[in-house]
Amino acid sequence: MEWEVVIGLEIHVQLSTTTKIFSGASTAFGAEPNTQACAVDLALPGTLPVFNENALRMAVMFGLAVNAEIGKRSVFERKNYFYPDLPKGYQTTQLAEPIVGAGYVDIETDDGVKRRVRLHHAHLEEDAGKSLHEDFHGMSGIDLNRAGTPLVEIVSEPDMRSSKEAAAYARKIHAIVTTLGICDGNMAEGSMRCDCNVSIRPKGQETLGTRTELKNINSFRFIERAIDTEVARQIDLIEDGGKVVQETRLYDPDKNETRSMRSKEDANDYRYFPCPDLLPVVIDDSYIDAIRATLPELPDARRARFIEEFGLSEYDAGVLSSYRAQADYYEQAVKACGDAKLAANWVMGELAKYLNQSDTDIKDSPISAEQLGGLLVRIKDNTISGNIAKKVFELMWSKGGSADDIIETEGLKQVTDTGAIEKIVDEVIANADKQVEQYKAAEPEKRGKMLGFFMGQVMKATGGKANPGAVTGILKQKLDALCN
Amino acid sequence: MFDKTLAELAEGLRKGEFSSVELTQAYLERIKNEDNRYNSFITVTEEQALEQARAADAAIAAGTAGAFTGLPIAHKDLFCTQGVRTSCGSKMLDNFASPYDATVVAKFKQAGAVMLGKTNMDEFAMGSSNESSFYGAARNPWNTDCVPGGSSGGSGAAVAARLTPAATGSDTGGSIRQPAALCGITGLKPTYGRVSRYGMIAYASSLDQGGPMAHTAEDCAIMLNVMAGFDPMDSTCLNREVPDYTATLNESLAGLKIGLPKEYFSEALDPQIAERVKAAVAEFEKLGATVKEVSLPRTELSIPAYYIIAPAEASSNLSRFDGVRYGYRCENPQDLEDMYKRTRGEGFGAEVKRRIMVGTYALCAGYYDAYYNKAQQIRRLIQQDFIRVLEEVDVIMGPTTPHPAFRIGEKNNDPVSMYMEDIFTLSLNLAGLPGMSVPCGQVNGLPVGLQIIGNYFAEAKLLNVAHQFQQATDWHKQAPAGI
Secondary structure (H helix, E strand, C coil), X not given: CCXXXXXXXXXXXXXXXXXXXXXXXXCCCCCCCCCCCCCCCCCXXXXXXXXXXXXXXXXXXXXXHCCCCECCEECEEEEECCCCCCCCCEEEEECCCCCECCEEEEEEXXXXXXXXXXXXXXEEXXXXXXXXXXXXXXXXXXXXXXXXXXXXXXXXXXXXXXXXXXXXXXXXXXXXXXXXXXXXXXXXXXXXXXXXXXXXXXXXXXXXXXXXXXXXXXXHHHHHHHHHHHHXXXXXXXXXXXXXXXXXXXXXXXXXXXXXXXXXXXXXXXXXXXXXXXXXXXXXXXXXXXXXCCCCCCHHHHHHHHHHHHCCCHHHHHHHHCCHHHHHHHHHHHHHHCCHHHHHHHHHHHHHHHHHHCCCCHHHCCCCHHHHHHHHXXXXXXXXXXXXXXXXXXXXXXXXXXHHHHHXXXXXXXXXXXXXXXXXXXXXXXXXHHHHXXXXXXXXXXXXXXXXXXXXXXXXXXXXXXXXXXXXXXXXXXXXXXHC | CCCCCHHHHHHHHXXXXXXXXXXXXXXXXXXXXXXXXXXXXXXXXXXXXXXXXXXXXXXXXXCCCCCCCCCEEEEECCEXXXXXXXXXXXXXXXXXXXXXXXXXXXXXXXXXXXXXXXXXXXXXXXXXXCCCCCCCCXXXXXXXXXXXXXXXXXXXXXXXXXXXXXXXXXXXXXXXXXXXXXXXXXXXXXXXXXXXXXXXXXXXXXXXXXXXEECCHHHHHHHHHHHECCCCCCCCCCCCCCCCCCCCCCCCCCCXXXXXXXXXXXXXCCXXXXXXXXXXXXXXXXXXXXXXXXXXXXXXXXXXXXXXXXXXXXXXXXXXCCCCCCCCCCXXXXXXXXXXXXXXXXXXXXXXXXXXXXXXXXXXXXCCHHHHHHHHXXXXXHHHHHHHHHHHCCEEEEECCCCCXXXXXXXXXXXXXXXXCCHHHHHHXXXXXXXXXXXXXXXXXXXXXXXXXXXXXXXXXXXXXXXXXXXXXXXXXXXXCCC
């Protein structure tokens, strides 16, 4: 049987407001437990929520970026359930009237599959605290620093048909929220978390299969692996005559397996009702238009412009535009060096390699876009070769300074003086009788390949500083003269 | 001294007839000697009161005193008071000292008031008799076998017994007006959003409203001047100018249009109460008012609507009392579920549990539309009825309660009969309108309250109407026997 995979995602995005969605406490990550939880976050008796307008503004930005209708009237509701890290005994969220209505994003996988993924809606809500089950001698610790952090929950339609599409969709949402500057995008710290709804059906069948929900996946790679694992499990189950049970499952990345958390029967009745402590949020067109006017260039538009304006390939343009800081960096480097393709190669190549190895965000790169641009200028004007440039880059990364200063103090300037190069070439030829004989004996059309040895010798003698083009020309000329 | 109103005490302080410390000591002494009969205080804050009184005397001496400086009051025990137990009448919060002041409490502090203590109340403000308090029933000073009403029964009893000249209360379905009526004092429930709810422990958020309880309308005006106003900490508090409520007390009532809802004078009403209320209305006619019959046809529906909406909100509001962060936690919990179940099972009393269960049921998937949504529809209809009538008349008058104070224990096994006591008061909370209760007579030696209902933010008008009535009558000056 051929199976079709159907996937829908619910992505929780932590908004980068400085204070919480309903209180004035800080949202900074990593503070001592319970030092960023005020009376409201602790749900002390008598406390009341006050809505943070910045969270509203960010949610509207997101809605506009995904071509969605904006809710002119949105309503906070209470989702009631008991859990120790949920201080009020309910989560304040939106249900019937969310701030962002239906919208869509266009995605493309690495292997070129393009698809439009519809968004069902996106709503604002508060995050819960954290329960800590280790180090408390059989008891649990509660950290309420995260309680009340604003979230936008983005709910897609079940439009994705492979784990790759799901990951591409998550990457696209990541690119959008980071480009908008409404989320720091730090998945390791939980700034973006993903629930995947997965089902399978025989190819060609209309009705959806029974789905399972994979909870709280916090990397793109795990999204792919978790879905693949779950799809394999469901196929095995059905082909063995079993049935998929609607349930919530947890993905264990260490064992690469999913396991049941709770079934539909155990699900809470959340008893949603409009929160009487908060008024409906009512906004008008002028409010929305004012926000629209502040939107930065979005990843799709930027990608198109990179292709159009800089002549980049679709792939390069896609990679460079997926993260705003990287795209900004790239554009500054282009400005500094005047060569879009060269800049693209270096930003995606050498720079990306160094950033990855040191786990550094491009925003914190020790080499600025202007510094890199300065280096690329020297490649372009033949002051240094590409190989020497890598050496300069390494020194720039570890010690700082401009490319020109490094080239100067390290004496890395390329030798372009033909007289000097000729002298070296003559020495190399004089000391390589055997290779010269081979060269002479070879058929003329194969001689080109044999230049490599002489080239290497010249470079060795010059410390790599000789201009490769000039060396090639002179070598060819002198060797061919010997042949005649 | 104990028969003096806030206005008179303020004048005495100003003239140096007595100091705030002397005044405070006298009331503290009286509470110590008398309150064993009424059980109207849960906590007496003697030390803090004297400290505030000394500060007030210093301010008076320095000439920096305001209208409220040095005046003693008591707070219903659902207003959070920093460093002082705030129990909400419940075992659940018996060990809870709030780390912050409610906005209302902070405003009184700023105004220089002296807090004598925290008054008894029905547990989590759920009740009409004060019998559901973890600290035992407060008693009616007019007859200590009778209830003082609820849920602000402690405030009502304390003012009536002259243990404090005034107290704060809160009103979700009549919890200021009904005890005011049963204790023979004056109480005002302001328009929803007039007084901040921040720090006032929530029972039903869309209905709760704090307000003053005192001997006279003038005293309520003096208190409301302190209490009312916008609070950025309460999203439902309205940003609207606060008038000086004492400035218009003496305006003439000539031409005042009074509406009497025919539904308020049905057979359910004690005929003797009907007679007292009608006599009071006749008094207003003498003052130049005109009277007409009006209709509020959905009055009866306010009980079922209220007893869906209030418990629904309460079931959610009270979820935070889970034993995790503060308040009562059961002994030796075996696991999380055991902790939740026993903490809440042991920490809440019967009436609170009843309302949590009713509210939880009403919000369940599958019942939500039939109950909660339907109740909200009724709520809007009730509101429309009031808006329509208040286009024709300036104020609506009627009885505050269908009966005078009942005996302690009388309605314990009949919650619905208890709920019926609130029939005339509930609908105002559903509509968000302001209402007052002023003493207008007695039945069998027990006080009767006249309810005056006004339009949104018409507190000044209500206080003016009540004050003029109190200039012409002396029901508000009557004291229980032996006081």
